[in-house]
Structure formats: C-alpha cells, structure tokens
Amino acid sequence: MSQEARTTRTLGRFERLPTRRIVLVALSIGIATAVAYGSYRTLTLPAGQRYSGSAWRDFLVLGVAQGAVYALIALGYTLVYGILRMINFAHGEVFMAGAFGSFFFADAWERSGFLDRRPVLAVLLLVLLAMAVSVTVAVLLERIAYRPLRGAPRLVPLITAIGASLFLQNTFRGLFGAQTRGYPKPTALEGTWSILGIPVQRVQVLVLVVAAAAMVVLTQFVSRTKTGKSMRAAAEDQEIAALMGIDVDRVIVTTFVLGGMLAGIAGVLFALTFGNISYFMGFAPGITAFTAAVLGGIGSISGAAIGGLVIGVLQSIGPALLLTGIHVPSPFQLKDVVTFLILILVLLFRPGGILGTGEVEKV
Amino acid sequence: MVRAGAKAGLLGGAVLLYAAAVGMLVRLDELHLVGTQVTLGRVLLVLPPFVAAFLAVRPRVVGGRVEQPGPPAALAIGALAGGVTGAVGAGGLALVDAIGLDRVRSVFVAVSPALVETMTFGRGLGLGAAILVLGGLGLGAVGGIWRRVRHGLRRPVEVGLLTVFVLGMLQRVVPFMLDELRIERDWLYSRVTRGLTWVGAVVVLVVATAAAAYVLDRRERHGRAPLEEGRPEVRGVRRLVLAGIVVAFFAALPQLAGSIVSEIMGTVGVFLLLALGLNIVTGYAGMLHLGFSAFFLLGAYSIALLTGANLVTAFGLVAPRFSAHLDFYVALVLVVLIGAAVGALLAAPVLRLRGDYLAIVTLAFAQIAVILATSSWLQPITGGPQGLRDVTKAPLLGIGFRSAENFYYLVLVACVLAVYVSWRLAWSRTGRAWNAMREDEQVAEAMGVPTGRYKMLGFAIGGAIGAIGGAMFAVKVGTVQPGSFEIIQSITILAVVILGGLGSVPGVVLGALVLLGLPGLLTQLEEYRFLIYGASLVAIMILRPQGLIPNVRRMRELQEEERTQDAWQQIFAARQEEEAAEGATEAAS
Numbered sequence: 001m002s003q004e005a006r007t008t009r010t011l012g013r014f015e016r017l018p019t020r021r022i023v024l025v026a027l028s029i030g031i032a033t034a035v036a037y038g039s040y041r042t043l044t045l046p047a048g049q050r051y052s053g054s055a056w057r058d059f060l061v062l063g064v065a066q067g068a069v070y071a072l073i074a075l076g077y078t079l080v081y082g083i084l085r086m087i088n089f090a091h092g093e094v095f096m097a098g099a100f101g102s103f104f105f106a107d108a109w110e111r112s113g114f115l116d117r118r119p120v121l122a123v124l125l126l127v128l129l130a131m132a133v134s135v136t137v138a139v140l141l142e143r144i145a146y147r148p149l150r151g152a153p154r155l156v157p158l159i160t161a162i163g164a165s166l167f168l169q170n171t172f173r174g175l176f177g178a179q180t181r182g183y184p185k186p187t188a189l190e191g192t193w194s195i196l197g198i199p200v201q202r203v204q205v206l207v208l209v210v211a212a213a214a215m216v217v218l219t220q221f222v223s224r225t226k227t228g229k230s231m232r233a234a235a236e237d238q239e240i241a242a243l244m245g246i247d248v249d250r251v252i253v254t255t256f257v258l259g260g261m262l263a264g265i266a267g268v269l270f271a272l273t274f275g276n277i278s279y280f281m282g283f284a285p286g287i288t289a290f291t292a293a294v295l296g297g298i299g300s301i302s303g304a305a306i307g308g309l310v311i312g313v314l315q316s317i318g319p320a321l322l323l324t325g326i327h328v329p330s331p332f333q334l335k336d337v338v339t340f341l342i343l344i345l346v347l348l349f350r351p352g353g354i355l356g357t358g359e360v361e362k363v
Numbered sequence: 364m365v366r367a368g369a370k371a372g373l374l375g376g377a378v379l380l381y382a383a384a385v386g387m388l389v390r391l392d393e394l395h396l397v398g399t400q401v402t403l404g405r406v407l408l409v410l411p412p413f414v415a416a417f418l419a420v421r422p423r424v425v426g427g428r429v430e431q432p433g434p435p436a437a438l439a440i441g442a443l444a445g446g447v448t449g450a451v452g453a454g455g456l457a458l459v460d461a462i463g464l465d466r467v468r469s470v471f472v473a474v475s476p477a478l479v480e481t482m483t484f485g486r487g488l489g490l491g492a493a494i495l496v497l498g499g500l501g502l503g504a505v506g507g508i509w510r511r512v513r514h515g516l517r518r519p520v521e522v523g524l525l526t527v528f529v530l531g532m533l534q535r536v537v538p539f540m541l542d543e544l545r546i547e548r549d550w551l552y553s554r555v556t557r558g559l560t561w562v563g564a565v566v567v568l569v570v571a572t573a574a575a576a577y578v579l580d581r582r583e584r585h586g587r588a589p590l591e592e593g594r595p596e597v598r599g600v601r602r603l604v605l606a607g608i609v610v611a612f613f614a615a616l617p618q619l620a621g622s623i624v625s626e627i628m629g630t631v632g633v634f635l636l637l638a639l640g641l642n643i644v645t646g647y648a649g650m651l652h653l654g655f656s657a658f659f660l661l662g663a664y665s666i667a668l669l670t671g672a673n674l675v676t677a678f679g680l681v682a683p684r685f686s687a688h689l690d691f692y693v694a695l696v697l698v699v700l701i702g703a704a705v706g707a708l709l710a711a712p713v714l715r716l717r718g719d720y721l722a723i724v725t726l727a728f729a730q731i732a733v734i735l736a737t738s739s740w741l742q743p744i745t746g747g748p749q750g751l752r753d754v755t756k757a758p759l760l761g762i763g764f765r766s767a768e769n770f771y772y773l774v775l776v777a778c779v780l781a782v783y784v785s786w787r788l789a790w791s792r793t794g795r796a797w798n799a800m801r802e803d804e805q806v807a808e809a810m811g812v813p814t815g816r817y818k819m820l821g822f823a824i825g826g827a828i829g830a831i832g833g834a835m836f837a838v839k840v841g842t843v844q845p846g847s848f849e850i851i852q853s854i855t856i857l858a859v860v861i862l863g864g865l866g867s868v869p870g871v872v873l874g875a876l877v878l879l880g881l882p883g884l885l886t887q888l889e890e891y892r893f894l895i896y897g898a899s900l901v902a903i904m905i906l907r908p909q910g911l912i913p914n915v916r917r918m919r920e921l922q923e924e925e926r927t928q929d930a931w932q933q934i935f936a937a938r939q940e941e942e943a944a945e946g947a948t949e950a951a952s
Contacts, residue, residue, distance in 0.1 A: 023712060087719050104470050148905045155651045156904050158719050159861060162653070163900025166854055170894035174385030177472040283850075287730070290723065329739040337734050340727035347720050348712055 024348060031345070034322075041325025051320060057198065059316045065204035065273065067312020068211035072266035073289035074296070074304035075218065076138075076259030082235040082299040083255050084146070086154070089161035092286020093168035094138045094260055098267030099277045100172055101133025102126040103183055106271075110184035119186035123268070127210070131264035137168065138260030142253060165282075172279040180278040183271040207269045214265050215305055218258065222301065227254055235299065284336060288315070291343040297353030306354060314338055364432055368419045368443040372503070375415030375444065376451020382407050383455065383482060386473030387891055392481050394887045395558035396531030402558075403887070404481055406528075412448040412499040416441035416506030437507040445503015446496060452482065453492035460488055518579055523572030530567055531559050535884050540619045613775055617768040625767040627883035629839050632774030635875040636832030637852075638859040639781045639868070640825040645857070646866035646914070647794060648821035649801030651722040654729030655856050657709075658702055658826050660736060660848035662833020664745060665701050667843045669694035670755035674746040683751065684743040691757040691838070698834045699827045706826020707819045714818050729853055736845040750844035754837045770839050777835055781828050785868050788824070797821060851893065855879075858896040861903055864910025873912055 043050070051059075073095050080088045106126055109115040115122045145164045149157045189206060192199040222228035233241040234251045242248045270285065271277050288311060296307025318338040323331035346353065382388050392404030420440050422431040432440055459467050459474060467474045483491020509517065530537060534557045541548035551563035559567070617625040637659055644652045671688040673680040689697070713724050736745045745751070756763030757773060764773040788794050796817045799807035808814050837843050855878070863874030878899075882892040903910065 027712070087723065145901050145905070152904075152908075155718050155722070156908060158651065158722060159857070160901050160904040162854060162857070163897045163904065165897070166851075166893055167897030167901060170891070170897060171381075171385060174387070174473060174891070174894065175471055287723075287726070294720075323740075329742075333738045334734060334740065337731050340731050343727050344713070344724055347716055347724055351716070351720070 028349065038322035038325055042321050042323075043325070045325060049324075051324070056317070059320060060313060061198070061200055061204060063313035063316035064309060065201075065207045065312070066316060067292075067309035068207050069266050069270050069273070069308075070285065070289045070292045070312050071305045071308025072211055072214060072262045072269070073285055074292040074308045075215070075262050075301060077290050077293040078296075078298055078301060078304040079231075079255045079259050081293070083231065083238070083252060084157075086146070086157045087161065087290065088141075088146075088259070089158060089286075090141055090145075090165040090168055091138075091259065091263060092282030092284075092289070093165050093172075094134050094141070094282075095263040095267050095270070095285060096172065096277075096279065096282030097137040097168070098130035098134035098260075098264030099183070099271040099281065100176060100267075100279070101264075102130035102268050103181060103271065103277055105129055106184050107181075115184060115186045116188070119188035122186060123189075123206070123272075127265055127268050130268045131261045134264030134267060135257050135260035138256040138263070139253060141168075142256040147249075147252075165286075169279050169282070176279070178279065180276050182276050183274075185272055185275060189272065203273050207273060210265060210269060214262060215301075218262065219301060221258075227251075231255060287343075288336070288339050291339050291346075294343060295346050295353055300353070303353055310354075311339060311342065314342060364436065364440055365443065367423075368416075368440040369447055371415040371419035372412075372444040372447025373451065375411040375448035376454075379408070379411040379448060379452045380455045382411075383452075383478055384471055384473055385891075385894070386478075388481050389473065389475065389477045390887055390890060392477075394885060395553075395556035396528065396534075397559045397564040398553070398561045399556055401531075401564075403532075408452075408482065409498075409502060412445035412502040413506040413509075415448050416444040416503035417510055419444040420507045420510045431510075434508060434511045437511050438504050439507070441507015441510075442500045442504040445506060446500040448503065449495040449497070449499020452499070453495040456482055456488060456492055456495070515576070515579065515583070519572045519576035522575035523568045526571035527559065527564050527567050531564075532881065532885065534558055536620050536624055539621050539624070543619050543621075610779065614772075617771050622767045624884075625771040627880055629767060629770045629774055630883060631875050631879045632771070632778050633832050633836045633839065634856065634859060634879050635778050635872060636774070636781055636835060637829050637856045638863075638871045638875055639778075639785050640828035640830075640832065641856050642825075642860050642866065642868070642871050643785060643788065643828065644821050644825035646860060646864075646871075647789065647801070648797040648818060648825075650818065650821065651718055652725045652822075652825070653722045653853055653857065654725035654727070654732075654850075655825075655829055656848050656850060656852040657725075657729040657732040658706065658829030659833040659836065659852055659856075660729075660732050660845070661705055661826075662698050662702060662830030662835075663837040663843045663848070664736065664751070664833075665698045665830065666691070666694055666834035666837045667751045667754045668744070669697060672751040672754045672837075672843065674743070675749040675752055676746075680752060683746065691755045692759070694755075695831070695834055698830050702830025702833075703823040703827040706822040706824075706829075709826075710819050710822035714815050726850065726853070729850055733845050733848055733850070736848070745845070746843075748845060750842055752842045754841050754843060756841075757838045764838055765841060770835075773838065774835050777831055781831070782868055782872070784824075784828070789866070789868070793817065793820065854900075855893075855896060858900050862899055862911060864913045866914040867910060867912050870910050870912035870914070874910075 073091065076091045076094065077088060080086065080091070106115065106122075109122055141164055145160050146157055149160060185203070189202045191202055193202050193205055194200070195205065222231060230241065230246045230251050231254065233244065233246055234248050238248050241251070266285075270281075289308065292307035292311040293304045294307070295310060296303025296305070315335045315338055319331035319333075319335050322338075323334065328334070388404045388407055390404070391407060392402045394403040395401070396403055396406065420432050420437045422429050424430070431437075456479065459479070464474065464476065464479065479488070479491075482495065484494055485491075486494060530551075534552060538548050538552040538557075541551070549560075551559060551567075553560045616628060637655060640658065641652060641655045644650055644655075668683060668685060669687050669689050670691055671686055672683070674683050687694075709725075709728055713721055716724060735741055736750075737748050739747055741747070756765045758764075762769060764770045796807070796812045799810065799812050800814050800817055804814055833848075836847070840847070859874040859878050860871055861874075862878060863870030863872070878896060882888045882895075888895070
C-alpha cells in the first residue's frame with residue numbers, strides 16, 4: 001500500500017468521526033458535571049437544611065422496596081420481549097388489573113375483620129387473587145390483541161398494545177368507577193420492624209421478601225423446568241424451536257401467564273405500600289418498569305431485577321440529591337423526569353443495558 | 364358448524380355483557396335515533412346476536428374447499444348463535460338477581476336498576492329474559508340468513524340502514540342546517556326526542572336504499588371506474604373543482620350549522636393540525652412518535668409566553684418571568700420555528716434508535732415536558748398546575764378569534780395550509796425519500812438517501828405543524844394548563860392518524876372528524892371516548908391496518924405490482940402456448 005493511500009485512509013477516518021459521537025460525548029460530560037455539581041451542593045448545604053444520615057437511609061430503603069416492585073413488573077416486559085421482541089405496552093394495565101381485582105376482597109375482608117385477624121393468610125389470598133385476575137387479563141390480551149398480529153411489522157403490535165392499554169384502563173374505569181380508592185392495610189403491617197438495627201417499615205419488609213421469593217421461583221422455573229427450557233429455546237429462535245417440536249404458541253401463552261402472575265403480585269405489593277389504587281395507576285409504574293427492563297438489558301431476567309432496584313433507588317434518592325442543593329422547590333415532583341432521563345440516556349449510550357447481551361442488531 | 368354457532372354466540376354474549384357492565388347500554392339508551400323506541404343503547408343490545416349469527420355462518424375453507432352452509436343450515440346456525448347470545452345476556456341478569464343488585468353494584472358501579480330496566484325492556488326479569496332469548500333467536504336467524512341474501516339486495520339495504528344511523532347520529536347538526544336553509548324538517552327530526560321520526564327514518568331508508576341499488580347496479584353493469592381515469596388536465600380540473608366544493612362547504616359551515624358545531628369543529632381543527640403533523644413523522648417518514656403532545660404543549664406555551672399571557676398566582680395575575688408582547692402573527696412564525704427546532708433537536712440524538720425504542724423515547728420526552736410544565740420549579744414561567752391566562756385573541760384588523768365562529772375560520776385557514784403542505788410534500792423529492800426510508804431504511808441508505816437528514820427534516824416539519832396546532836388551541840381556550848397536554852393527547856392524535864390511514868391526508872381529515880367530532884356532538888359518547896379510541900386502535904391494526912382511507916400512492920403501488928404480475932403471467936402463458944405449438948409442429952414433422 002502506498003504512503004498516499006494510507007494518508008487518505010487516516011484522513012478519511014478523521015473525517016468520518018461521527019457528529020453523533022461528539023454530541024453524545026458532550027452530552028455525557030454535561031450530565032456528569034451537572035450530577036456532580038448538584039450532589040456537591042446538596043451535601044454541603046448548611047447543617048439546618050441538610051438531610052440527615054437517617055433520611056438518606058430511609059430514602060435508600062424506600063428506593064429498594066419500590067425497586068423490588070418495579071423489578072417484578074419489569075420481568076413481565078422482559079419475558080415477553082425476550083420471546084416476541086415486542087414492547088407489551090399494556091403490561092402496566094395487567095398490573096393495575098391485579099391490584100383492582102384484589103381490592104374488592106381486601107375491602108370486604110377489612111369490613112369483616114378477616115384482614116386483621118389472619119393477616120398472613122389474607123395477604124396470601126389477596127396475592128393469589130390478584131395473580132388470577134392479572135393472568136386472565138394478560139392471556140386475553142395475548143389471545144385477542146397480539147396473536148392475530150404475529151409476524152406483523154414491529155410497530156404494528158406496539159400500536160395495538162397502546163390501544164389495548166387505553167382500552168383496558170377505560171374498561172376498568174367503566175366497570176369500577178373513576179375514583180381513587182383506599183386500599184386497606186392489615187394492622188399487622190403498620191409500623192416498623194428493626195432489621196440490623198435499622199427501623200424498616202413492615203410493608204417494605206413484606207415487599208422485599210415476597211419479591212425476592214417470586215424472583216427466585218421464576219429463575220428456578222426458567223432454568224430448571226422443561227417449560228422453562230422451551231421458553232429459552234423460543235427466545236433464542238422461534239422457528240428452530242418450532243422445528244424442534246416446541247409448541248411456540250403455548251410457550252408464548254406461558255410467558256404471558258408468568259408475566260401476569262408477577263404483575264399481580266406487584267399489584268398487591270404496590271397497593272399495600274402506597275395505600276390507594278385507581279384505573280390509571282398502571283401507567284407510571286409501567287413505564288418505570290419498562291425503563292428498568294431496558295436499563296438492565298431487555299430480555300435478561302437478572303437484568304430486570306437489577307434494573308428495577310437501580311431505578312427504584314435513583315428515583316427515591318436522585319431528586320433529593322441532585323436538586324435540593326440547587327434550590328429547586330419540591331424536587332420529588334420531578335422523580336419521573338429522573339426515570340425518563342435515565343431511559344433516554346441508557347438507550348443513547350448503552351442500548352443493550354447493564355447486563356445486555358450486546359446485540360449486534362442496530363438498535 | 365354447530366360449534367361455530369355456539370362459539371360466536373358466546374362471544375356475542377360476552378360483548379353484550381361487557382357493554383352492559385361498563386355502563387354503555389344505559390348511557391347510550393338516552394340517545395334516541397329513531398322515534399322513542401330505537402336508541403343507540405338498544406342498537407347495542409340488538410347488534411351482538413345479529414352480528415354473532417352473521418359471523419357464525421361465514422364461509423370457511425375446510426381442506427382446501429370453501430364451505431358455506433345452505434339457507435336452512437344458515438338459518439339454524441344463526442338462530443343458535445343469536446339464541447346463545449341472548450341466553451348469556453339473560454344469564455347475566457339472572458346472576459345479578461340471584462346475588463342481589465345492590466351487592467353487585469358495590470363492585471360493578473354500572474350495574475344499576477336502570478340497566479336491568481334497559482335489558483329487560485322494562486318488562487320484569489322473567490319476561491325480559493324470555494324476550495332476550497327469543498329476540499336473540501329471531502335476530503340470529505335473520506343474521507344467519509342475511510349472509511345468504513343476494514348481494515344486489517343486501518348491499519343497498521345495508522347502505523340504507525347505515526344512512527339512517529348516520530343521520531340519527533348527526534341529530535345536532537342536520538336539523539339545524541335544515542332550519543337555516545328554511546327547509547321544513549319536522550317530518551324528519553322530532554323536536555321531543557331530537558332523533559329521527561319514524562316517518563323520516565322510513566323515507567330516508569327507502570330513498571337511500573333505492574339510490575344505492577341504482578348506483579351498485581350501474582357499477583355492476585359498467586364495471587367500477589378504474590383509479591385515476593381521464594387525461595391529466597381533465598383530472599387536474601376535476602380535482603380543483605372538487606377541492607373548491609369541499610372548501611366552500613367548510614367555509615359555509617358556521618353559517619349553516621351554528622355555534623355548537625363551530626365550537627366542535629374548532630377542536631377538530633386543532634387536532635387535525637396535530638394529526639397532520641404526526642402524519643408527516645409517522646405516516647410519511649415511518650417513525651412512530653408517541654410524544655406528539657409535547658409539540659401541542661410547546662406550541663401553546665410558546666404562543667402564550669410570546670404574546671404576553673399572565674400567570675395565575677395567589678396574589679392575582681402576574682407577568683411570567685420570561686415573556687414578550689408580540690403580535691400573534693409574528694409570534695406564530697416564531698412558534699413554527701421553535702417547533703421545528705425542538706423537533707429536530709430532540710430527534711438528533713435518537714435517530715439511530717430502532718422503531719419501538721424511538722417510540723418509547725418520544726413518549727418519555729412528552730412526559731418530561733408535562734412534568735416540567737406542572738412543576739413548582741418552572742412555576743414562575745409556566746404557572747405550574749394553574750398555567751397561564753389571558754392568551755391573545757389573535758386580533759387581525761380589529762377582529763378577535765376567541766368566539767367559536769371566528770376561531771373556526773382561523774383554524775380552517777391553518778388546516779388548509781397544512782393539508783396543502785402535506786399534499787405537496789407527499790409528491791416531492793422529500794416525500795419520495797421518506798417513502799423509500801419507510802419501506803426499507805437500509806435499502807434507502809444504500810440508494811443514496813441520507814436517512815438521518817430526512818428523519819430530522821420529518822421531525823422538524825411535523826413538529827412545526829404540531830406547534831401551530833398548540834398555538835391555535837391556546838387562542839381557542841384562552842388559557843394554557845398542563846392538564847390539557849397529557850400523554851393521552853398523543854394517543855388521541857395517533858388514533859386519528861391510524862384510523863384514517865397512515866400517510867393519507869383525506870384519511871386523517873376523516874379520522875379527526877370521526878374521533879373528535881362525534882364525541883363532541885353526542886355528549887353521551889364523550890364518556891366512552893377513550894374506550895372507543897383504544898378499541899379502534901386495536902381493531903384497525905388487526906382488521907384494516909391501512910386505515911379507513913388508505914394512502915393513494917401505496918394503493919397504486921400495490922395495484923401496479925398486481926398489473927406487472929398479470930403482465931408477467933400473460934407473457935408466461937403466451938410463451939407456454941408457443942412452446943406447446945412448437946412441440947406440436949415438431950411432433951407433426
């Protein structure tokens with residue numbers, strides 16, 4: 001190769017230094033500076049205005065508990081995405097359906113006193129009921145809205161999913177009314193327990209325990225059972241899986257069932273934590289959980305768990321840490337902005353997510 | 364076949380119970396279509412058995428052969444399907460009765476005495492249930508046999524019934540227009556129920572059926588006129604005349620139809636602008652944009668701030684921290700530029716994202732915009748949840764545009780411009796580039812289309828048109844509040860574009876008229892608006908993804924494909940014949 005040719009090639013490379021890369025680098029430097037500056041200002045506030053150490057600890061615990069709920073919902077997105085490569089936009093409504101479905105029983109049991117007398121049994125039953133309702137909704141959703149579109153261009157099922165989401169919200173509004181309702185909490189769950197010397201809200205302990213158990217069961221199911229194996233096979237390559245004698249339709253239904261079960265559990269936990277439910281409650285947690293799934297690497301189960309926890313913690317700590325110092329009033333109004341910014345940034349910088357498989361496909 | 368009937372019946376029953384449980388039956392029972400007997404609620408009650416039966420006897424392909432039940436079988440299967448539908452409805456009633464209405468009502472808020480009354484036709488439970496089942500049987504039989512009726516009879520009657528239905532639905536527009544035109548209308552529309560009178564309905568039915576029969580018959584004999592007939596000059600003139608008639612109709616509308624219609628058409632116009640903007644991004648360039656409400660918000664807040672709107676605070680009205688006092692029309696130009704700039708800027712970093720991720724990111728942008736507009740942080744500028752007041756009336760030569768009639772004209776002008784821009788763009792070089800990009804991005808790139816640049820251009824133009832929509836909205840309402848720009852508006856806009864037909868300007872216009880005009884006209888529908896939007900998004904995507912009025916160019920492309928295929932087949936057949944002939948001569952020699 002001649003000297004000349006080599007020079008042009010080097011030059012060519014310089015010329016092709018993509019503007020997009022420059023923009024992204026500038027953006028990341030800017031964000032890093034803003035984050036560092038905001039946190040510095042918050043942490044060096046005068047003593048009277050500063051958050052105390054225990055406040056930060058409470059934020060952290062709250063974040064972890066919230067994150068566990070997000071993780072459960074995120075698993076639903078990730079499972080479906082792994083197999084169908086579609087964003088199940090209506091998954092937030094599956095979650096809402098679970099919370100709503102169990103509400104009427106919780107309400108009746110509170111009036112009859114069953115909820116306070118046998119809190120463990122009652123909560124267990126509520127979770128089972130919520131799972132049943134969520135699974136029903138998820139399976140119907142798949143059957144009616146998604147199955148006829150198998151193999152359609154990617155955006156078509158997404159639009160359908162948005163329509164289904166709107167439809168489900170308004171169905172619940174029509175069926176059960178538009179008002180926000182208070183979800184009863186057993187008295188046994190009021191107050192705090194001390195764990196390792198740290199007082200933790202009892203509800204949050206419940207959330208963490210149940211969510212962890214559900215995730216362990218799910219991982220075992222996917223990695224140990226035959227159905228789990230066929231799910232993994234279908235996620236790898238649907239056609240070949242079908243050729244190997246796997247009933248792909250059934251695998252897909254199973255996926256929706258699993259997603260629905262987790263969403264149902266999440267619904268009860270969310271309702272117990274925040275104490276009220278409405279037909280619109282699925283939207284924000286849904287998007288947040290989707291962000292968590294993307295953050296962790298969509299398609300990956302452990303990724304969804306980690307993504308959920310990270311998002312939960314960032315949501316509860318982020319606004320206070322970054323914004324209090326620069327005197328933004330009521331920083332927690334902006335907690336969803338944190339989520340959405342994370343979503344955008346992850347997609348820009350690392351579309352594969354933290355644990356992403358590093359898909360070669362252009363994202 | 365019996366199984367198909369039972370299955371269709373169960374589905375029909377499920378639909379019936381659904382309509383009852385979400386409260387549609389009762390609410391829509393207040394809307395009289397014909398006389399006092401035919402209400403929209405009753406139509407909803409009657410349709411499920413009929414449609415279930417009609418679908419149950421549809422032709423099926425079994426083992427490579429088309430099977431369709433003969434008339435007696437169709438009658439029986441139809442009756443079965445309808446009967447099952449009615450029985451499910453009756454079963455639901457019985458169940459509610461067994462559990463106790465009040466207890467059911469404590470969970471399902473719509474299950475009220477009025478619902479039971481509607482479903483039993485006010486005849487008590489026993490008789491009502493019998494009516495449901497027997498009526499279902501009868502309707503099902505009709506529905507089943509309807510499939511077997513000759514096309515030449517079926518289509519005209521269907522058109523006739525549809526005409527009656529549409530006229531009934533337009534009960535707040537048509538009578539008003541007839542009054543304005545000084546045409547006697549009491550024979551057609553009742554003043555008591557507001558719906559059609561029986562005499563009027565029958566006359567309309569007969570006239571529409573006869574007209575449809577005539578048209579269909581002619582078409583049968585002469586064949587359907589092929590798409591785009593005639594010489595180009597004639598076609599151009601014809602199109603101009605058509606466009607002129609349409610514009611003249613819309614220009615005369617406020618005079619004809621009064622202020623309620625003007626008010627509703629104002630809203631339709633605002634959303635039409637937004638939908639036209641989205642149509643460029645999603646329909647032309649093929650990028651799903653779920654955050655179009657961000658441009659709606661942007662346009663409204665920009666115009667408010669640029670023309671000197673005030674904040675609502677505890678201390679009364681205050682000027683926001685940033686504001687200008689520009690003339691509306693100067694500000695509008697700025698808003699267009701802002702919309703385009705923001706559209707392009709937001710698009711720049713996300714262009715490389717794949718379709719569905721792009722959609723979610725745009726959704727995130729829109730959500731961030733609403734949260735920021737509501738937040739206390741930006742309250743000194745945006746007014747927080749209370750928003751801004753005293754938006755300009757857009758005075759031009761001393762005329763303000765706040766009143767419904769005047770605003771209608773303002774938005775009409777904007778819409779006509781936007782339609783013109785969309786139409787010209789579709790057939791321009793840019794439009795072709797978008798087209799190529801939408802069909803296959805990689806191929807377009809390989810053919811030398813700079814896709815990145817064209818994507819940004821799409822976002823910029825779409826954003827600019829959307830921002831005009833926002834500015835118009837601010838003028839119409841006079842206040843700007845973040846609640847008006849929630850994500851649900853993005854989905855409304857998307858539904859308009861999808862229902863009408865992606866990339867089809869007439870489709871988008873029709874979509875806006877149907878999805879925003881009808882709920883505005885019929886307050887009874889307002890409650891179920893989003894339910895209907897959601898359902899129509901799903902249904903359209905599954906049944907008719909090209910929308911109500913598909914994009915002409917795409918349709919033509921498909922037709923051309925068929926034509927070339929036909930041509931190839933002809934050539935192929937001719938060659939085969941030749942070869943056969945040659946073979947024959949060879950054999951003979």
